Amino acid sequence: MRVSFTKMHGLGNDFIMLDGRDNALPVLASPAVRALSDRKTGIGCDQLIVLEPSTNADFRMRIFNADGGEVEACGNASRAVALLHGKAARVETSGGIIDVAPAEIGARVDMGIPRFEWDAIPLAYAMDTLSMPVGWDTLENPVGINVGNPHVVFFVDNADDIALGQLGPVIEQDPLFPERVNVNVASLSSENALKLHVWERGVGLTRACGTGACATAIAAMRRGITARTVDVTLPGGTLAIEWDDNDRIIMTGPASESFRGSFEWDDFA
Template sequence: MRLSMNTQATIDALPFMKMHGLGNDFVVIDQRGAPRIVSECIARALGDRQRGVGFDQLAIITDDDTADAALVFYNADGSLSSTCGNATRCVARHLMDLSGATSVLLRTERGVLRCADAGNGLTTVNMGAPLLGWDQVPLSEAMDTLELPIDGAPTATGMGNPHCTFFVDDVDAIDLASFGATHECHPLFPERTNVQIAHMIGEDHLRMRVWERGTGITLASGSSSCATAVAAARRGLTGRSVTIELDGGTLRIDWTAEGVLMTGPTAHVFDGVLTPAFLESL
């Protein structure tokens, strides 16, 4: 779905798609070939589940000179996010379905990510190499990222956005709403952080729940799953290929020499058009 090149049509009608990956839900707006008009204000209004459409993240598809397309992400609070793994998979599946291709290249602030059809309705995205240095995550001061000086000794990982992963006895015994909100704004994370809690349920098999910065509790998170898999491998809890069970379903994560590969299902739920009245109210 694309916005019209006609200026009046761009102002008066804004087509969008609603998609999700394991219940991690997105509004996707294709602005290729059209002026980019989405702003922080529009993102916040769209993210309101009572007065807008509602989403965990908003993904804007734009033109790119070398990749098949570029992506810009907003959180539900209107803040920008450098990456969103599940939204990248959703857009990749959409573009592959449109073109008949079996792979696409999508540019994000993380870099150009290769996405591919994995068969059986699954899509894989290479999220790139994890960022393990304190200044890459980033943290506010120099330290070992394997075990942070925070109660619970979490691991910090950068996946283009910051992550803080706690390994616990039982993720369902923790009040994630309070726990996540508290740690999202920990002073060690100058850009705030996504917060994961995880426990082992079998060999190379993890149960994980996630609090996303700027959004809150979500049913799944692709970049958080990648960060948790990397943290578990670094701590010797798992190998480099793991299955992660989230509130919304299952992802497969493979930490390879080429990058962290994330594989899972996607869904295109419906298409819609924002009304002139809604846009004029912003």
């Protein structure tokens, strides 16, 4: 079976997009995801995205990290999906239903309402999630938050000074996080502007993470570091994050199509 794909990216966070809304795709197992995601022998990506029919929304978006694991949310992929679809839509994800729409500078996504309860993140046991009484090396007292997927956010003097490539996998795999966790390290670069580096669960260091930008912005707002609209700059570029009057997270930023192609399913299954 020959399958068409679209390669897209949001600020350098790249995706293989498979559209199964009109023609069903075969069952996608973890080994196939890993093979397709491999940058030397496959197509290469951070996440593989599958679009499917939905009974609860206009369509469903499934998200697989490069390690083969399926996850709940991906902000950058949501913007890419908005551009691929070409018009406003309600999209079902494992983390809830989100609203996406093309925008002047890319796409606008309503990421929903953040969760702060310890068991919603989830954590292994109860604690204050605004200043968690835990630490790893120089990273201490993070904010815990779920924005469709689990995050911890550390605020430091200079995000560039943190060896996140070493600390990220340790924190991600810590038993405190039963579903593992995305690790964000941020610093205030100017008024209502943050610099951010992200260790993404199942991916590693990434040029951009939309849910990480959302989580970090909301964490900064809860801590009183910024106002309720903030620019978050990652290595791949900048996203605008707003926490609106209805407590919904609105993310706006660019996404692009790289190329299109096709492959034989049996070569990777």
